Amino acid sequence: MPDVVFDRIKQGKLAEVIAAQIRGEIRSGSLALGDRLPPERELIEQLGVSRATVREALMLLEADGFIQVRAGRHGGAYVTSPKLERLATILDVILAVEQTTTDQLLEARSLMEPLAVRLATARADESDFERIQGSIDRAAEHLDAPDIVAEESARFHVLVAESTHNGVISALTATTQQLIYSRAFTAFGTETAATLRAHQRILDAMRARDAEAAVRRMVRHVDAFRVVLDAPRSIELGSET
Amino acid sequence: MPDVVFDRIKQGKLAEVIAAQIRGEIRSGSLALGDRLPPERELIEQLGVSRATVREALMLLEADGFIQVRAGRHGGAYVTSPKLERLATILDVILAVEQTTTDQLLEARSLMEPLAVRLATARADESDFERIQGSIDRAAEHLDAPDIVAEESARFHVLVAESTHNGVISALTATTQQLIYSRAFTAFGTETAATLRAHQRILDAMRARDAEAAVRRMVRHVDAFRVVLDAPRSIELGSET
C-alpha cells in the first residue's frame, strides 16, 4: 500500500471548512468589524479552491450575518456585526419542530426576567435608565399605533436585560422576547395602557435601587401577560419562602 | 412565448430565494421529515437555474439543518430536523465580537441553572432521573478519560434542563453549556471527582423532590466552577431573604 497520506482527510465539505476558517478569524478578532475580505479571485489563489467553493463559503457566512457581500466597484465581502435575529430565526424553527408551545416561551421568560431585573437594578447606570425611559415615553406618545407600542414594549425587556451589562443574558433575553412577540403579536394590544404602567413602575423601582420591588413587579407583569394569552400562571417557581 | 412569468423579479440573491422557497415547503409540511428532494439536475430544470445556484441554496439549508445531503447511489438531499448546535456557533461569534467574557457566560449560567433545577425537581419523571444517573455513571466509569468526563459533565446540565420539559429552557441551557465547555475545556479536569460528587448530590435532591436543597447545591456547584476559573463569585443575586 501507499506510505502515509496524512493530509487528505476531508473533514466535511470544503466550503464549510473555509467558512469555519473565516468565521474563526472574525471570532478571534483578526478580522475586525468593517474590514473587507479579499475579492473572490484572490481568495481563490490564497485558499487554492475554485470560485464556486469560495462563493458557497461566503454565502454561508452572509446567511449568518457575519459578512455582507455587495457587488460593484468597491464591492466585496465586508465584516459586519452579526444580527441577533438570526438566533431567533433558528430557535424558532427548532422549537417548531419540537412542538414547543408559546406557553413554554412565556414560562422561560417568567423564569429569566425577574433575575435579569434584579441584576439590572444593581448594575444599571444613568444612561441605561434614560434609554428605558425613552422607550416607555415613545410608546406612550404613540398609543394609537399598536405596532409601535408593541415594538417598544418588547424593547423594554431587551433594554432591561442589556442593563445587566451581561452580553449573554441580553442576547438570550432578546431572542426569547423576539419569539414571544412574533407569536403573540395579535394577542397583544388589548392591555397597552396597563403594560406601559407596569413598565414604568418597574423602571421606578430600578431607579430607586429597590431590587425586591423591581422583581416583584416584574413577576406580576410577565404573569399578567400569560393570563392574557390564556396560559397557565406561573406556579411552583416562586423563590419566596 | 410565455404568458406571465411571475417569478423573475430578482429579490436578492437567487440562491437565497430558492432556499426560502424550499424552506417554506418544509415548514408547510409539503416536505416531511425524511423525504428526499429531487436530485440537483431535476431541481435545475424545475427551477430554471444553474447547478451552482442550486448547490448554494442546498448548502444554506444544510447549514441550518433543514436537509442533509449525502453522496452516492441513493444520495441526495433528505429533509431532517435542524440542529441545536447552530445556535451555539452563531452565539459564539456574536459574543466574541461584542467582547463578552467567559465570566459573563458563567454568570448567565449561575442565574439560569438554579431556576432550571427547581422546575426540574417538580417535573422530572423516572426516565429523566435514569438518564441523568446514566450520565453520571458513565463519567464515573471513565475517570481516566478527561474528555469523556467533561462531555458527560456538560451533558448533566443539559439533561437537568431537559427535565424541566420546557423546550426553550433546555435549548438555551444547552447552548450556554456548550459555549462554556468549549471555552473552559482546558481549565476543566482539575476537579473531576468533586464535580461528579456535586452532580450526584443534586440528582439525589431532585429524586427526593427537595427543590430547595437541589437549588442550594446547584448554586454552590456552579459558583465553585467560577472559582476554578478565577472568576468573581456570584453575589447580589441571592433571592433568599
Add this chain to the structure above:
DNA sequence: CATAATTTGTCCGTATGTATC
C-alpha cells in the same frame, strides 16, 4: 451624464469522488 473599471452574480461544461447495487 456617460463611460470605464472593478467586483459580484449566474451559467455552462467537465472531471472526480463516493456510495450503492
Add this chain to the structure above:
DNA sequence: GGATACATACGGACAAATTAT
C-alpha cells in the same frame, strides 16, 4: 469488482451591479 447514480469540485465565460472618473 464493475456499473450506476449521485454529489463535489474545478475552470472558463458572460451578465449585472456599483462607483469612480
